[in-house]
Amino acid sequence: MARKNRQVESRMVADYLLKFYASFPRLMMVPLGGVDDRLAQQVGIEKALNLSRPFRPEIDAIVILPRHLLLIETKVFRIVDGLAKLPLYAALVPSTPELRKYLPREIMMQIVVAWSNANLEAMAAAAGVQVIVFTPAWLEAEVQRYHRYWTAEYQEARQKRLEMREYFGVD
Amino acid sequence: MPLGNYVIFDENTPERLHFSEHMARVKEITDPQTLRPRTVNAVDFTVDRLNGRPVVSTLSIIQENLYAQIEPYLENRQYVQYDFIVTKRGSGYRTRWTVEVIPLRPVPGQGR
Numbered sequence: 001m002a003r004k005n006r007q008v009e010s011r012m013v014a015d016y017l018l019k020f021y022a023s024f025p026r027l028m029m030v031p032l033g034g035v036d037d038r039l040a041q042q043v044g045i046e047k048a049l050n051l052s053r054p055f056r057p058e059i060d061a062i063v064i065l066p067r068h069l070l071l072i073e074t075k076v077f078r079i080v081d082g083l084a085k086l087p088l089y090a091a092l093v094p095s096t097p098e099l100r101k102y103l104p105r106e107i108m109m110q111i112v113v114a115w116s117n118a119n120l121e122a123m124a125a126a127a128g129v130q131v132i133v134f135t136p137a138w139l140e141a142e143v144q145r146y147h148r149y150w151t152a153e154y155q156e157a158r159q160k161r162l163e164m165r166e167y168f169g170v171d
Numbered sequence: 172m173p174l175g176n177y178v179i180f181d182e183n184t185p186e187r188l189h190f191s192e193h194m195a196r197v198k199e200i201t202d203p204q205t206l207r208p209r210t211v212n213a214v215d216f217t218v219d220r221l222n223g224r225p226v227v228s229t230l231s232i233i234q235e236n237l238y239a240q241i242e243p244y245l246e247n248r249q250y251v252q253y254d255f256i257v258t259k260r261g262s263g264y265r266t267r268w269t270v271e272v273i274p275l276r277p278v279p280g281q282g283r
Contacts, residue, residue, distance in 0.1 A: 010240055015243045018243045027270070027271045029240065050182060098269075
């Protein structure tokens with residue numbers, strides 16, 4: 001299927017789970033946190049889940065290990081955002097109705113990234129998060145593109161492209 | 172009784188699917204938001220089991236967000252080794268999909 005937009009991180013997490021956790025049940029794009037009981041009683045659980053969507057953050061993946069829930073965020077861009085979210089997401093697991101059948105289990109956390117650095121490793125260690133570098137071949141082009149974005153050559157070419165789009169009236 | 176030729180999702184209702192085949196194709200749809208015809212890329216999966224019951228049905232995926240979660244399983248038809256529990260959340264352009272992947276048997280030499 002040709003890609004009209006880049007679901008890079010969705011593909012990345014699916015790839016990662018298949019490669020390293022193929023034997024275990026796993027969930028992707030899981031909403032976290034509780035649904036207000038009074039609201040559920042008033043409008044029914046289905047509607048309450050819908051109404052609660054803006055207040056329920058979504059984690060990239062959860063692997064159901066025999067004694068643990070492994071919470072995973074994958075990040076190609078804004079890596080620190082992903083790292084910062086994980087311990088907060090962990091706090092919502094006990095109140096998540098979709099995960100009730102898998103509890104009680106201990107929580108483990110991983111941030112899966114295309115590249116890492118010493119500062120990220122230090123922050124992750126302090127937060128109790130494991131850093132995994134995972135760069136399948138198809139992701140290399142995205143990583144290169146991202147790194148090129150900050151170079152003068154790329155910015156100059158981008159500026160020209162934007163000017164041409166404006167000149168030809170392309171949205 | 173509905174014919175059930177295509178899998179249709181109700182919001183927040185998980186459907187457990189097993190795929191036996193897949194095929195990429197281009198198809199014409201009516202965009203539900205603009206009501207205009209559109210040509211889209213789709214991947215059609217033959218569903219041979221739905222919520223534990225044998226069926227002959229098709230799941231037609233045109234959503235990038237859902238496709239990205241299943242795409243790695245297309246290589247060598249690895250999806251036959253799994254059940255996929257798919258839950259649609261929300262509607263329209265803001266639809267999100269939660270996919271739970273259930274191995275049907277342990278995969279030797281994998282996992283941590």
